Amino acid sequence: MSTPLLPHMATPQGRTVLPPEFDNCPIEAILVMIIEMLERLIVHNDNIPLNHSNLTRFHSRAVPGISVSDYVRRIVKYASIEKAVVLLLLIYVDRMCDLHKTFTISSLTSHRFLISALTAGSKAVSDIYCTNTHFAKVGGITLQELNLLEVEFCQMIHWRLACNHQLLQQYYVSLVRTSSRYIIS
Secondary structure (H helix, E strand, C coil), rough: CCCCCCCEECCCCCCEEEECCCCHHHHHHHHHHHHHCCCCCCCCCCCCCCCCCCCCCCCCCCCCCCCHHHHHHHHHHHHHCCHHHHHHHHHHHHHHHCCCCCCCCCCCCHHHHHHHHHHHHHHHHHHCCCCHHHHHHCCEEECCHHHHHHHHHHHHCCCCCCCHHHHHHHHHHHHHHEEECEEEC
């Protein structure tokens, strides 16, 4: 009789076993998977030529000096972001790209998209969240710029900020299935 794998144990293939529900998954595992997904998107989308018609408020003049991984981790740590908000990033990327076919997550858009999405997402689903002044400091931008980005973000996704638990769970399962590091128990 085989022993069932416990959450966070490694399989013979070297993949870490995660719980079936995102509520029970360590935020670090969710962060790793989302960061890897964002990095894959960025590598792919950086090959798309930039022209005037696809410029948005989210475009930076130059690639920021902090990696996407370090930036997301910084915001999550210093703004006490909940795992549901981190998972919301995936839904927001899909909503943005569905509504705006020329929008891409790239080296030039990722950081500004992330700070605005995490700020708005925290307000949408968290009982306690930081002020925009705090988010701006953590994100390395001015309060005025964050306010403009947040309004632009909300308008671009038609103010569809919240989602139900079931949708977050579906995104979690899909995220784990696409991961080479993790598997659901």
